[in-house]
Amino acid sequence: MTSRTNTQESLTLAFEILKRIPRHRKITAPELHTQLQEIGIERSIRTIQRNLEMLSENFELDRDTRSKPYGYSWRKMSNGLSANYLTxxxxxxxxxxxxxxxxxxxxxxxxxxxxxxxxxxxxxxxxxxxxxxxxxRNKIRVVSETIPLLAPQMDPEVLSLISEALYEDRLITVEYYNAEHKRHTATVMPLGLAQQGVRLYLVCRFDGFDNERTLAIHRIKKVVVSTFNFKRPQDFTLEKYDTDGRFGFGEGDSCFIEFLITKKAGFHLLETPLSKDQIIEECEGHYKISATVIDSLQLERWIRGFGSDITLLSKIRDHNVCSTV
Structure with missing residues (x-):
C-alpha cells in the first residue's frame, strides 16, 4: 500500500510540474516550488529539481543551464502536455x-x-x-456610471494575506486607518471581498461583535494571519449584505419613496426600474414615480444628483414619514 501511495504521489507531482511548464518562456525550480505550495503540494526545491531533470530526459523540454537557477520550457515544435494546450x-x-x-x-x-x-x-x-x-479584448469594456477615478494604492502583500485567510477561514489581525485617519488594530473574521468601482472592500466581523463591517483594503497597512480557523456565521451571506444596501452606506432598512422627475432626466427609469414594485404615472412634463428601495447614503446622493430635475414628495421608512417636501 505504501509503495502504491508513493507512486501516486510521484506521478501527481510530475503531472503538476508538467502542467506548469510554459512554452514561450523559461520557468525555474524556485518558481515551481512557490506555485506548488500555493495548491498545497509541499516538496523541497531539491525534489523539484530532480523531477525536472528526469522530466527533461523523458519529455520534449528545453533545459537552459547557462545560469542558475536553470530554466525549463517546452521545445518550440513540441505539442507539449495535451492538458496544457489552450484553444x-x-x-x-x-x-x-x-x-x-x-x-x-x-x-x-x-x-x-x-x-x-x-x-x-x-x-x-x-x-x-x-x-x-x-x-x-478591444471591443468590450466595463464602463463606470460615475466620473472615472484612479484606483487607490494597495499593498499586494496585504491583499495576498487577506485572500489567503478568507480562502481558509482564518482569523486575522489588521492595522488600518479610518476616514478620519485614525489608526486602529483589530482581530476580525474575514467574510468576503467586494469590488466597487476601483475600490476593494473586506467585509468582516470584529472580535466580540455580531454584526458585519466593511474595511477598505487600501486603508489596511498590516495583516497577520492567525493559525486559528473560525466558523462562518450561518446568518451571513455576501449577497444579502449587498442587497441590503450595505455597500451603499445603509443599514439594510427599506423605505418607500415618491417623487416627481422631469421626463428627460427620468426616462431611463422606464427601462431600468428602481424596484419590482415601481409605479410610474405620466404627468405633463414629468413622471410621478413611487418605489420601495434601500434607505442609504447612496440613495440620498442619487436624489441630490438630479438637482432641480427631481422633487421628493415623500419618503416613508418603517411606516413612518421620514421626510416630506
Whole structure:
C-alpha cells in the first residue's frame, strides 16, 4: 500500500510540474516550488529539481543551464502536455478572467494559474489564427456610471494575506486607518471581498461583535494571519449584505419613496426600474414615480444628483414619514 501511495504521489507531482511548464518562456525550480505550495503540494526545491531533470530526459523540454537557477520550457515544435494546450476560446476566456477577476480571485488560485495566463497571452499575441480573438479584448469594456477615478494604492502583500485567510477561514489581525485617519488594530473574521468601482472592500466581523463591517483594503497597512480557523456565521451571506444596501452606506432598512422627475432626466427609469414594485404615472412634463428601495447614503446622493430635475414628495421608512417636501 505504501509503495502504491508513493507512486501516486510521484506521478501527481510530475503531472503538476508538467502542467506548469510554459512554452514561450523559461520557468525555474524556485518558481515551481512557490506555485506548488500555493495548491498545497509541499516538496523541497531539491525534489523539484530532480523531477525536472528526469522530466527533461523523458519529455520534449528545453533545459537552459547557462545560469542558475536553470530554466525549463517546452521545445518550440513540441505539442507539449495535451492538458496544457489552450484553444483560441480558452485563451480568450483566460485573458479576460485575468483582466477582470485578478483582484477577487484567491491568491493561491491566481498563482497556480499563472502558467495558463502566460500561455493564453502568448497564444493571442503571436498566433495569426487568433487575430479576431485578440481584437475582441478591444471591443468590450466595463464602463463606470460615475466620473472615472484612479484606483487607490494597495499593498499586494496585504491583499495576498487577506485572500489567503478568507480562502481558509482564518482569523486575522489588521492595522488600518479610518476616514478620519485614525489608526486602529483589530482581530476580525474575514467574510468576503467586494469590488466597487476601483475600490476593494473586506467585509468582516470584529472580535466580540455580531454584526458585519466593511474595511477598505487600501486603508489596511498590516495583516497577520492567525493559525486559528473560525466558523462562518450561518446568518451571513455576501449577497444579502449587498442587497441590503450595505455597500451603499445603509443599514439594510427599506423605505418607500415618491417623487416627481422631469421626463428627460427620468426616462431611463422606464427601462431600468428602481424596484419590482415601481409605479410610474405620466404627468405633463414629468413622471410621478413611487418605489420601495434601500434607505442609504447612496440613495440620498442619487436624489441630490438630479438637482432641480427631481422633487421628493415623500419618503416613508418603517411606516413612518421620514421626510416630506
Amino acid at each position: 483560441t476560446q480558452e485563451s480568450l476566456l483566460l485573458s479576460l478572467a485575468e483582466q477582470y477577476l485578478k483582484l477577487i480571485l484567491p491568491t493561491k488560485i491566481l498563482s497556480s494559474l499563472e502558467s495558463y495566463f502566460d500561455e493564453a497571452r502568448y497564444n493571442l499575441e503571436h498566433n495569426p489564427a487568433n487575430t479576431r480573438a485578440k481584437s475582441w
